[in-house]
Amino acid sequence: MKKGIVLCACALALTIGCIWGNTMMANEASQAAVGASLPKDHVFTTIDENGRLVEMDVEQMEEETAQEQEARKNMEGLQVGGVRDLKYGVVNFRTKSSASLNTNYVDAVTGESGYTNGYYAADAAFLGYENGKVKFMLSGVVGLVNASEVEVLDATEDWYVSFYRCEQGVLKHYIKNSMYGNSYSSAITVGEMQSYMKNNVYYYSYDGHYFYTDYIDMLDDYLNDTRANAINADEPYYNYYQFVSNRSKTGFTADDINNYVKYYLGSSYTSAKTKMYQMGQYYIQYQNQYGANALAVFGVSANESAFGTSNIAKTKNNLFGHNAVDSDPDMANGYSSPQNSIKDHAKYYVNLWYSTPKYSTYHGSFLGDKASGMLSYASDPYWGEKAAHWAWSLDLYTKDKSDVGKETLVFKDAGAVNVRKEPSTSSTVLYTTPENANMSFVLLDEVKGSTVSGSDVWYKIQLDVPLNSNRTAIDYSGDKYDFAKSYGYIHSSLLSKDVLDNDSGGGSGDGGSDSGAYKKGDVNNDGKLTPADYVKVKNHIMGNSKLSGKALTAADMNKDGKVTPADYVKIKNEIMNK
Structure with missing residues (x-):
C-alpha cells in the first residue's frame, strides 16, 4: 500500500433512506441476533496502532462520528467545484447536507442520466476531466459529474477510502461514508474469498470485478483503460447473487427462507414484530408466477425493510419501500398485506418495469451495480451488493445447499445487441438490449445457427422479457412469466461466458467452454x-x-x-x- 491512502474501519449499522428509480427506499437492516456460525456485519470497529481491527462500543463510535463532523467543518482548502491539476485523485461525493439530496451525473459510456446520493458512499476513483466535467468511477459506472457537485482530493495525501478485505475465508466490503474521518458506514459480506485473494489483505476496487493491493496502481489502470495490474487481471469476479438474472429459480424453499428470518430476528420473529413472518411461501409462489427469483426478491425486501421491522413495513405492509423517495419517505405505497407487496414487486417492478425495453428503467433483470441491472436507478451505489448480501447470508446459513454456480451466465459488453426469436440473422428481432455493459443472461444451451464472423454458434438464453404463448411478442400484461416460452438467441460473438462454481464463486471470463x-x-x-x-x-x-x-x-x-x-x-x- 503506497503512502497517501490510509485504512481504518469503523463499520456502523445505519438506517439510511435511498431512492430506487423514484419508487423505492432502502433501509439497511441493523444486525440482530446473529450467531457465531455467520460472519458479523455492521460491528463497530477501528484499526489500532498495530494495524489490528478492534471492536468499539456505541459511545466510542458516536465520539468518532462527532470528531469527523468537526474535522469536515474545519478542513482548510476545501474546494467543492474547484478544478485541480491532479493525476491521482479521489472524488468526494459527500457534499450535500442530508441523505435526502442526490447528485446527478451522465454515464460516460451510454450517455444516459444517472444519480447517486450526495451524503453517503463518499469516495470514487478520479479519472480526470472531460468536457469540463469531473470523470469518475463508482460502483462499476464511469460517469461525468459537474465539478460544482463534488470535491476532488489528492490521492497521494492521507485519506480513508473504501476497501475489500477477506476475513476467515469471506470477502467483505467496507464502505467509506465520509472522507473526513476514519469511520465506515457498512461492512457488507459479499461472498467467498477467491483463489487469488488472501485473508486480512486490503483490496481496492470501484467496479467490484478487478482488485488491487495498491490504490495508485488501480488508478493507473483505470486511466489507461486496462486491468493489467489487478491481482485477477485474467479472472474478473462476479458476485453471483448480484448478477444472476431474476429469470432463474432458487433451489431454496419457503421453509429455508422462514427459518433464516427466524434465526436472524430471534425472539423478534413474531407476527406482531415483523411483517416478514412466514412470508417464505409467497416469495416462491410469485417467483414461479412472475419470474422474479425468490432469493433476489427476499434480499431486496430484507434490505429495504430491516427484515420487516421498519416503520414503512409495519404501518403500510410495504416490504420494499415502494414509492418512498429520499425527499419524502411518507409517499410509500400502502398494501392490505405484506404478501401483496411481494406480489406487486414481482409482478410489476421485476416482471415489467425493470425487465422490458418499454420502460427506461430496463438495464438488465438482475440486481447489478451502477453500470447495469436494477441498481442503475438506486441512489445508494451499493444497493445491489447489499441486497445480494442477504441472499448470500441465507446461503451460508443453509449449509446443505447453495445456488452459487447453479446457472451459467453470459455477459454482454457495451453496445446494443439484437435478441432474436431463432438462431438466425434473418429471424425476428424480439427486442434490442440497452447499451449498458455487463448485462447478464442465464445460458440455457449452445446451438448451431446462421454463420456470423465465421462462427455458427448461438447462445440460447432465458429472456429478461416475458413472451406471449406463441413467442412472437413481448407480453406486457404483467400476468405471468412463462419460463418455458420466454427464451431467445444471441450470437456467441456478442456475449462472454462466465462459469461460476460452488467452490470459488469466481468467473472464468470470456473463455468459452471449459471442457x-x-x-x-x-x-x-x-x-x-x-x-x-x-x-x-x-x-x-x-x-x-x-x-x-x-x-x-x-x-x-x-x-x-x-x-x-x-x-x-x-x-x-x-x-x-x-
Whole structure:
C-alpha cells in the first residue's frame, strides 16, 4: 500500500433512506441476533496502532462520528467545484447536507442520466476531466459529474477510502461514508474469498470485478483503460447473487427462507414484530408466477425493510419501500398485506418495469451495480451488493445447499445487441438490449445457427422479457412469466461466458467452454479457427473485453506469454492459409 491512502474501519449499522428509480427506499437492516456460525456485519470497529481491527462500543463510535463532523467543518482548502491539476485523485461525493439530496451525473459510456446520493458512499476513483466535467468511477459506472457537485482530493495525501478485505475465508466490503474521518458506514459480506485473494489483505476496487493491493496502481489502470495490474487481471469476479438474472429459480424453499428470518430476528420473529413472518411461501409462489427469483426478491425486501421491522413495513405492509423517495419517505405505497407487496414487486417492478425495453428503467433483470441491472436507478451505489448480501447470508446459513454456480451466465459488453426469436440473422428481432455493459443472461444451451464472423454458434438464453404463448411478442400484461416460452438467441460473438462454481464463486471470463483442451488460436473453443477467434483477440488487445484461462492461452499464438497484435495476425493468416 503506497503512502497517501490510509485504512481504518469503523463499520456502523445505519438506517439510511435511498431512492430506487423514484419508487423505492432502502433501509439497511441493523444486525440482530446473529450467531457465531455467520460472519458479523455492521460491528463497530477501528484499526489500532498495530494495524489490528478492534471492536468499539456505541459511545466510542458516536465520539468518532462527532470528531469527523468537526474535522469536515474545519478542513482548510476545501474546494467543492474547484478544478485541480491532479493525476491521482479521489472524488468526494459527500457534499450535500442530508441523505435526502442526490447528485446527478451522465454515464460516460451510454450517455444516459444517472444519480447517486450526495451524503453517503463518499469516495470514487478520479479519472480526470472531460468536457469540463469531473470523470469518475463508482460502483462499476464511469460517469461525468459537474465539478460544482463534488470535491476532488489528492490521492497521494492521507485519506480513508473504501476497501475489500477477506476475513476467515469471506470477502467483505467496507464502505467509506465520509472522507473526513476514519469511520465506515457498512461492512457488507459479499461472498467467498477467491483463489487469488488472501485473508486480512486490503483490496481496492470501484467496479467490484478487478482488485488491487495498491490504490495508485488501480488508478493507473483505470486511466489507461486496462486491468493489467489487478491481482485477477485474467479472472474478473462476479458476485453471483448480484448478477444472476431474476429469470432463474432458487433451489431454496419457503421453509429455508422462514427459518433464516427466524434465526436472524430471534425472539423478534413474531407476527406482531415483523411483517416478514412466514412470508417464505409467497416469495416462491410469485417467483414461479412472475419470474422474479425468490432469493433476489427476499434480499431486496430484507434490505429495504430491516427484515420487516421498519416503520414503512409495519404501518403500510410495504416490504420494499415502494414509492418512498429520499425527499419524502411518507409517499410509500400502502398494501392490505405484506404478501401483496411481494406480489406487486414481482409482478410489476421485476416482471415489467425493470425487465422490458418499454420502460427506461430496463438495464438488465438482475440486481447489478451502477453500470447495469436494477441498481442503475438506486441512489445508494451499493444497493445491489447489499441486497445480494442477504441472499448470500441465507446461503451460508443453509449449509446443505447453495445456488452459487447453479446457472451459467453470459455477459454482454457495451453496445446494443439484437435478441432474436431463432438462431438466425434473418429471424425476428424480439427486442434490442440497452447499451449498458455487463448485462447478464442465464445460458440455457449452445446451438448451431446462421454463420456470423465465421462462427455458427448461438447462445440460447432465458429472456429478461416475458413472451406471449406463441413467442412472437413481448407480453406486457404483467400476468405471468412463462419460463418455458420466454427464451431467445444471441450470437456467441456478442456475449462472454462466465462459469461460476460452488467452490470459488469466481468467473472464468470470456473463455468459452471449459471442457477439453483448446486448440491454438481457437479462442472460442468451437473446434475451428474462424474470424470470430481473431475478433475476440482484437477485443482483448483493445481492452473491449478480456480473455482468461484456456482462452487466453489459446490466443497466445507465438507463445511469448502475452497476447499482442502479432498473435492476432497469426490467427488471421492461418484462416487465410498464408
